[in-house]
Amino acid sequence: MCLISNMKVNVYLVMCFILGGMLALQLFFQMRCTDKENFAPSPQYSDICTETIDISSIKVNVSNVPRMIFDVAMHLKKARIHARGSKTQRALTYASERMDTILKGFGISFEDATKRKVYEPSSMCPEYYVDKMNGYKIRKCSHAKPLEEIVTFLRLDHGSPTDKEFIKDTYGENIPMIVGDYGGNVKEKSNVRVKHMTSTTTEGDALNILMEEVKTKYTLVLRNVTELDSNARIERLVREIESLNVNAVGGAIRNSDNVWSLGCHQRVFRNYTVVYEEGYDESMHDCVFCDHVDGPFLIKTKILKQIKFDSSLKPMGSYEDFFMRLNTEVALCADSLFDMDFPRRSELTKDWEKFGRKRNLYKLSSLLD
Template identity: 90%
Template structure:
């Protein structure tokens, strides 16, 4: 047994080697230091163990790591209140959201297969020394990251029982921050009710790369750009509408499409000066509006154009001589309001009929034409990264429920 000791209280014995740690040594660093001392084919990694006795069934774990042909195998756990837990979790990582569901969906030899285990585990020493623990991470996320990088099924044989304190999972976002940023997480969820929202106050990814979807923070920025201009338009009693792919995404997903390229809006050309002057107020929210094309407000003139920009996005805002929303207002009829990213925006009276004029099979999905060209493409592009959480081919070409939080 090799023990990491922070307090200097553990004494060497014939079968116990002690590695003394400085108080600043992280748990990951400590584990990596200890594993370098291991000479056996397998290593038993013990965390939070209060008592180790014959119930651990270590010989059985050795047999099963070989017969099940897995890289690691653990046991069930019991805490100091004598509460028993299986400690087996299934994991799914998709669209910047990481979900853990406690339970199993496959078993063999009276053992269950897991993506993540809460308790002690026996692992092939060669694998352990290759994977290692991330010395930068805090205890919140240290083992989650380890099993993600192990990236293979782990077995739990629950007739092996370890007495230990159940792993503590903090409810504070700051405690998970290093893990969240390492994985570019937007959200972390556990089936027992804990959800960690990481927010968007960091340098989130927003590059356009074929075969990938945008991060939720990137889509949030686009939604804020669209809503910011629409809200300003409404406050000055202008007449504005969503247009093209923007209204398409709204009726399909109540949001911008996750692989969107830009935003498209319309306004009644008689409101050009009013909107241009009012747009200066949007600079406080990080939205810059400029004139991209001037034109006379006549039925035959080339449309005038405004352009709105945020940090990563651009919106084309085109003038129209006539606007359905203006006609609706002039007749004192109610606007249609469409849910959009948790808010409501004014749109045309029948948004789906409006959309069908420009698009066919509107509730089917298609990548942007800048990635795949024009014409109906029947399937998403193959992702250049294997099993990437942000790969567009994680999704099928119909339905919007799949873009909500994944289920393990």
């Protein structure tokens, strides 16, 4: 009897303990759902607490959120502009529209938030717009520097006539020029240094040798230029490389038959295929933005010396590889015009083989069309 009585007591105590535990758990969950000031429900209990969670009390530093949103908006704009696939374009357009709605909460539009920033040029006097009739004029300033102090010309000479003057006007004998001479016809002058090249020296290797001699802030790579005159408007290139804050800026080109070309390409590189599309998606200051340019270009010397040219590549692919590794937008100002031999692009696969192997390409499109 005592044994049975003790068993009943034990069962009774266990049942009380279980019921007490269940009541305690129920009370605990109710407290988690109702005490908004001190608790936030754990994900595993989210189905129990059905109320909307008030996040106003969460201690989070949100001071950088507007700047982060603007930064995301800028990248969305770049992606939307340069997207080539229709599905990608639609998705980015939708995302941009949603971002515009968010930005309106800060009292600003998507276009205003993603507008390119313009800087005051540090080496040239700035331009200002007058009207359609007069266009742009240069504002007087005291900080402009002589062109010969900030720009060095680089060019390769493959045997031009000895009596031909390369520079026709304006720039005279002051701007430093370093020439890679393949033909033995270039003479040194006070501002011209000559580096003699052998027939086996690749174009990339020659340019790498020449650039080591540059001491100025900017280098103008005169690719295939036949003569240089005031149409090049080099001062404008300097002004825009600083105003637009880009690493390089080029000009339009014209050949001996007076055929004009912008020489601006957009590049798409995916699935072992690289596609070049001529044209541009965005412009500013009467300059356009390109992934690849055909003509001469002004570049920051420190960037040129960092990137360099791949000396193992043939002429076919040398500049394509250079701009791929530069991996930034190149501005191109159409009112800066250079006389040059247009790039001769071989239609033979073997001439592009080294470039293709380096980039693991199965297909190169549009550039050869």
